[in-house]
Amino acid sequence: MTARIHRFALNAKPSVGGSQGVDKPLAAVAIALSLIGLLFIYSASSYSAGVQFGDPFHYVKTQGIALALGLFAMLGLSFANIKSVRKATVPLYLIGLVLLGLVFLPVIGVESYGAKRWLNLGFFTIQPSEYAKFFMVMMLSLIAVKTDMSKFRGVLAVLLAGGAVCVLLILEPNMSITMCAVAVIFIMLFVSGARIKHLLLLIVPVVIGAVVLILVEPYRMQRLLAFLDPWKSPLEEGYQLIQSYYALGSGGLFGVGLFASRQKFLFLPFAESDFILSVIGEETGLAGVALIMSLFLIVAVRGIKIARQAQDRYSCYLAAGITAVTTVQALLNVAVVCGAVPPTGLPLPFVSAGGSSLVAYLAAVGILLSISRNRLPFVRVDTFAEEDSLPLKHPKRKMSIR
DSSP: OGGGSOGGGTTOOOOSOSOOOOOHHHHHHHHHHHHHHHHHHHHHHHHHHHHHHSOTTHHHHHHHHHHHHHHHHHHHHTTOOHHHHHHTHHHHHHHHHHHHHHTTSTTTEEEETTEEEEEEOSSOEEOHHHHHHHHHHHHHHHHHHHSOTTSHHHHHHHHHHHHHHHHHHHHTTOHHHHHHHHHHHHHHHHHTTOOHHHHHHHHHHHHHHHHHHHHHOHHHHHHHHHHHOGGGSTTTTTHHHHHHHHHHHHHTTTOSOTTOOSTTTTTSTTTTTTTHHHHHHHHHHHHHHHHHHHHHHHHHHHHHHHHHTOSSHHHHHHHHHHHHHHHHHHHHHHHHHHTSSOOOOOOOTTTSSOHHHHHHHHHHHHHHHHHHHTOOSSEEHHHHHHHHTOOOOOOSSOOEEO
16 A cells, blocks of 8 residues: 555656755746637637627736736745645635535526526626636545545545535536546546545446436537537537537648637637637647647646655645646547537636636646645655555555655
């Protein structure tokens, strides 16, 4: 069991000292993705915003404000003490649950397209799910530190904490973020040392649950059928996916040119948010999409490196969880836009229009930067066990994983 405490410590290179400086490549990529998003939000929404609000820069302005707030949060949290973050885990997790519950109140909750996902705070609205999924990761990291994850009771504790968030998400309803949350829970179970047989046992009920959720809501079944053959309902459920195909197909290798998208002229719904990658593909082609995916790959690689070299187990699991949230949501958005999975509303991290999403992801990057600031390239397995006071059996001979 002890040898599996910290999976990411494998292949860590020995080094002297505990402070290695902030991960500048990660910060640079997060800012680059945000700026790229700002550029293409203008391109994708200038016409629709002009028609709807009389201001072509409407979405750009709101995203710009969110970008400023997000950068401030990222900078501030990059200097945060992870011990303080750990102490705030339970309160933040409970706040996340409360915020998810408040969306169902008739006065403060905002309903759009049949979903209650936003809170009206007067001058602005927020989407609690964007923050709750990161608060969930914090809670799961704390549970994994305090519990022996090789035993099923540890797995059950993680499932209960993560399941509470998933239940509130699916009630909104928000199937897409729920799917992301479930995937992140599985990843964190694996990273924290849960037995493979326990994970395999969980796959069956998860699959059954997903099937039931699709069957009980007619619109989900319609989306699934539209995914299988969108041309059977080209003006209804299959319309958005077909328009995304047109955008990506017309883009070719290098695109039709910046700001030259045709799909943004009210053909492609939610072009500035959930389907912004379609506009990027139309205007910059496969090359532009490949660049975006390469930047997310860098985020994943840097996040994994930070997790492997974290100074304690909580930081390790937290870094892995944040990286998992970002990577899973980015991959799922790409899959939706390309028609690889049934269409569902899911923003592309850092890039899609949405202030709550941008602030949440930049703040999460700030936490990663804080962890990277005090990373330990040389990690001893028994150091983690002693630090967190886990009831683990130490090996007869102390070992260091390099």
